[in-house]
Amino acid sequence: MRFRNLQELIDLCDKESKTISQIMLQDQAEETGQSINEIMAAMTEYYQIMKTAVHKGLTENITSTSGLTGGDAKKVEEYRRNAEPSVGDIACQAMAYALSVSEVNASMGRIVATPTAGSCGIIPGAFVSAQERFGWDDEHMVHGLFCAGAIGYVIANNSFISGAEGGCQAEVGSAIGMAAGAMVELREGTPEQAVHAVGLALKNTLGLICDPVGGLVEIPCIVRNGFGAVNALAAADMALAGVRSAIPSDEVIDVMLEVGSAMPSRHRETAQGGLAQTPTGRKIMKELRERKK
Template structure:
């Protein structure tokens, strides 16, 4: 039985068994669920296709019940289409898809929590944009999903993926780290490269507060999904260039846990601090009440 509790465990299992990162996670998942590996792979493919459907069903005309979100994904699409993209077609498309998914969540559309509803846009944005821009087989993306899942499982076990306990670093930060790892795999990175991509992405998000305006998963959450996707792409590119993190991946995760524990309650999803108590936010709250 293959099992892991740290990023180091996964890297060691890759080296000891001459397996890819995704294969270690697949085998562990199949063993834990007492299912065939083919069944585990099919279940992950279904998850990815659910992300695809959620992206395809984005409705630019919808507004959230609060009126705080809706339509910005369409603005990004038009900006990209008009050739004004500042950062290239792949990153621009990922930004667009991340906002669309976040808006769909706010508008009560079906999404995939990856790893949470509040961070649902990061992973699908990166992977869907990658498949579209680089024309890779769907099975390759599904393998990247396993890479992301393995990273997410380690973060969940050793730190947190919940804003209420760890701040937004635990949600957008975790999603960005998961996406960066999967993207490094897609670009041909080995287990060491994948783990460094994850480390860069999570380090960049350390200390990120969860301060939703009116307690809604809209402001600033939706735009943070876009930032998380961009962070994942830049982190994967650094790792693919051969840059290595001075802090080990598992120590980065440990640091996120410590920082999350030290954050005051007002910065952990309560809507009682940070952006949630600015004059602009208080005006929105007064309007909604």
């Protein structure tokens, strides 16, 4: 890629009068030797998988293989349809959709890791709810995925996207940043505004630990995906309103690396700390072990 950080990405967009997604598409075509049409077709297929996962969790009885989770997406969607959500309709819908995809993941269903399986619900939750709200076509959404991919590329190469390496800030945090920046572009914001959305989103998740109960990507991972989709929409709206990240987004990514590196191993996907080691967390782990025996 011709960019190593978000500022270089903005500079390319300004120099060539292109969006982030257009830069990413062009660079990926040059890197892979594939045509733009071939690359678009592959990403379109990924987006269809995302949409299928969204609706699968809302229309089928989904239970995780452990039996610990399932059905919360339906509860939130039913609440959205029959009540007046405090966060508003689209945010509540994004939350339900994100929960749905995460529950499909926990039940061994087919999902797209964005950027990881543990954070797979955030981008689909934000994207599909926004698409239904604004009436965008799939091609528009696929361009948004390339924008998200460019942001994820920068984060992955300058910090972490793995909870085992940098805590949940690296998985859920990265996904929120990717979704927020892409949502700005989808709503015709500038590349600079998109990058500010990334910084705003990441600052809100710095230090978030990875503490899966029983070592499973279920508790608290699934609900964090629901909250993450809402946070992404909020960060995008702030950036579109003109709010800027006072700390440049590239520096925020550097801080995520610093914080993740300093994080104790018990808070990095080992299930040896955090919620996993609460009395209830330990009880759940004991029950799971006994069930396996």
